[in-house]
Amino acid sequence: MIRIGNASGFYGDRLGAVREMLEGGELDVLTGDYLAELTMLILGRDRVKDAGLGYAKTFLRQMEDCLGLAVERGVTVVANAGGLNPRGLAAAIDKLGVGARIGVVTGDDLRADFPEALTANAYLGAWGIAECVRAGADVVVTGRVTDASLVVGPAAAHFGWAREDWDALAGATVAGHVLECGTQATGGNYSFFTSLDVDRPGFPIAEVEADGSSVITKHEGTGGAVTIDTVTAQLLYEIGDPAYPGPDVVSHFDTIELAEHARGVRISGVRGSPPPETLKVCLNSLGGFRNGTTFVLSGLDVPEKAALVRRQLEGALGTEGLTWTLARTDQPDADTEETASALLHVTIKTPDPKRAKAFSRTAIELALGSYPGFHVTAPPSDGTPFGVYRAAYVPRDRVAHQATLPDGKVVAV
Amino acid sequence: MKVPLGTIAGARSGDKGGDANLGVWVRTDEAYAWLVGELTVARLKELLPEAGEVVRYELPNLRALNFVLHGLLGDGVASSTRFDPQAKALGEWLRSRHVDIPEALL
Incomplete structure (x- = not known):
């Protein structure tokens, strides 16, 4: 043994x-x-x-x-x-x-x-x-x-x-x-x-x-x-x-x-x-640049708040490479602010590092001109490179x- | 009785490139006989509507089913925009879904 x-x-x-x-x-x-x-x-x-x-x-x-x-x-x-x-x-x-x-x-x-x-x-x-x-x-x-x-x-x-x-x-x-x-x-x-x-x-x-x-x-x-x-x-x-x-x-x-x-x-x-007969190969390539942020949508009119900020961001930046997810974590008549809030996640993936960086500026420029209660969970960054995984097989x-x-x-x- | 699947089933999930895998197991032969009949690919897709192409494998020796959810993670963890890009909690999500479990198994 x-x-x-x-x-x-x-x-x-x-x-x-x-x-x-x-x-x-x-x-x-x-x-x-x-x-x-x-x-x-x-x-x-x-x-x-x-x-x-x-x-x-x-x-x-x-x-x-x-x-x-x-x-x-x-x-x-x-x-x-x-x-x-x-x-x-x-x-x-x-x-x-x-x-x-x-x-x-x-x-x-x-x-x-x-x-x-x-x-x-x-x-x-x-x-x-x-x-x-x-x-x-x-x-x-x-x-x-x-x-x-x-x-x-x-x-x-x-x-x-x-x-x-x-x-x-x-x-x-x-x-x-x-x-x-x-x-x-x-x-x-x-x-x-x-x-x-x-x-x-x-x-x-x-x-x-x-x-x-x-x-x-x-x-x-x-x-x-x-x-x-x-x-x-x-x-x-x-x-x-x-x-x-x-x-x-x-x-x-x-x-x-x-x-x-x-x-x-x-x-x-x-x-x-x-x-x-073949061996598996792990391949990682750079796929481009990504950035993202999470808007907090509290209280009433959550779908409308999400739609407004989405129109605003896409209006300024275009829709290319953006992915949106609205997580309805909000509960009606909630007794804490956090449980009254939904989370709207947006991610951008783009080959252009300038566009990934512009995403942050565009999102933050909305801060005083968007839905009531506008805030984000963390300030967006400059964007980071992301990898793409692929498997290959060789003799x-x-x-x-x-x-x-x-x-x-x-x-x- | 309509109760969470996780009342009798354990699960573990993870990633392989852009695919997720989700293993589900139970602890008695009776429960496994029920699980094999209940948790078909079609039923899994009802419980996890985000799943696309799914393949099911049976491991009766472990009283387990293994599901491979193809393409759920796009181009892999570093690229995926999914909430859980490595599918770590996919199994716990499944366990929380309510299903009709025979009372004898509870």
């Missing part, structure tokens, strides 16, 4: 979780997921400003605080915090002076194939991570590997799984899916939260067995709970077809068996089948998945 914990479900998750997980009990591996479609865009903008950035900076802070502790305890740290610049992150970790053996997984960056995109990253699988772990890395940093690969890689290295061990790989993928959003597996964001103590849920752990089955649990004494319901909730997060495709295996979510276990929930029975051989081992040797995966 190998005990794999998680300390991060997104870039911005609880900063102290790495320390909590290292000090809270036994672990073999500690993983962290820092990437999402939106995060790739945020990192892409960081990289435009400074080519040395593009990785999750909070992970570096966590390593500054805790990498020595992890090495001392013999816990391997595996994170996709490298984002768009895993080598940059590895170099920064090396500079911390802990003397940790660092493995790096690269090859996901496909900007050369998609030059029009701000970011273009294939979802790599687990085998690069497995190479680094096998080579004795204390910490493995990757770019865009699938979230579940953070768990599958160390498990595959530990048990010596082959690439065709579909059921074991699928079982570990399912465990990884449960772990990848951190406390969403342990009572966070949980529909029946009133039946649990979820004030400060602990981070999840998967005890993975040689056949890929697992027990989902958490450190003793931490908050939240691991129940069939909390695990079910997380299994349903961000999935599509129950035949869930990944770069290493298709995991059949309709074969998962859950059972209560003394320390949490046991997952077994998961069937796997060979993966698709596997277009992607040069590589593991750079702690001794500097580069292995093609």
Whole structure:
């Protein structure tokens, strides 16, 4: 059995979780997921400003605080915090002076194939991570590997799984899916939260067995709970077809068996089948500029107030790129001003940054000449660039998945 | 009895690009048998009129249904002008809708 914990479900998750997980009990591996479609865009903008950035900076802070502790305890740290610049992150970790053996997984960056995109990253699988772990890395940093690969890689290295061990790989993928959003597996964001103590849920752990089955649990004494319901909730997060495709295996979510276990929930029975011939690519492009504001419409004549301000704004600015939503949050004869008020949201999306900026001025110029009670929830800004997400699929051989081992040797995966 | 669906069903929702997914599960086999019959694509669209193209998947092993709401989020979270651009609360909205649930399941 190998005990794999998680300390991060997104870039911005609880900063102290790495320390909590290292000090809270036994672990073999500690993983962290820092990437999402939106995060790739945020990192892409960081990289435009400074080519040395593009990785999750909070992970570096966590390593500054805790990498020595992890090495001392013999816990391997595996994170996709490298984002768009895993080598940059590895170099920064090396500079911390802990003397940790660092493995790096690269090859996901496909900007050369998609030059029009701000970011273009294939979802790599687990085998690069497995190479680094096998080579004795204390910490493995990757770019865009699938979230579940953070768990599958160390498990595959530990048990010596082959690439065709579909059921074991699928079982570990399912465990990884449960772990990848951190406390969403342990009572966070949980529909029946009133039946649990979820004030400060602990981070999840998967005890993975040689056949890929697992027990989902958490450190003793931490908050939240691991129940069939909390695990079910997380299994349903961000999935599509129950035949869930990944770069290493298709995991059949309709074969998962859950059972209560003394320390949490046991997952077994998961069937796997060979993966698709293509790899998915996450593409973010700049879509233009956006701006928006929210008009507060209080009391009487709410539809007429909305119509007036809309006529005024569109009269001055034109209708192109504007989206309006009137939320009738107002109640009649209300005893607080807030519950007497409706909210009129307007957003502009435009290729022209000047037009996005002009939106603010136009909206504010209405302030003394519009509907009675005119005010907005926050003053509009100058407008900001927005991203457009698109998925693409490329043949596997277009992607040069590589593991750079702690001794500097580069292995093609 | 007309009560919120969330009286017996849990849900979790999220985003994949411009699509939203919405998983719904219940906790007994009897409730699942009812859910499969009740929460068809057509019924989901009645309960969530903002939904467009919807595909339903069944996961009897988890007593769950998974719905993919295609295109609900436009070009993805960074671009969407929806009130909840990552569809985080779509499931809680669905749970709050009132449906006829057999009293034996309550």
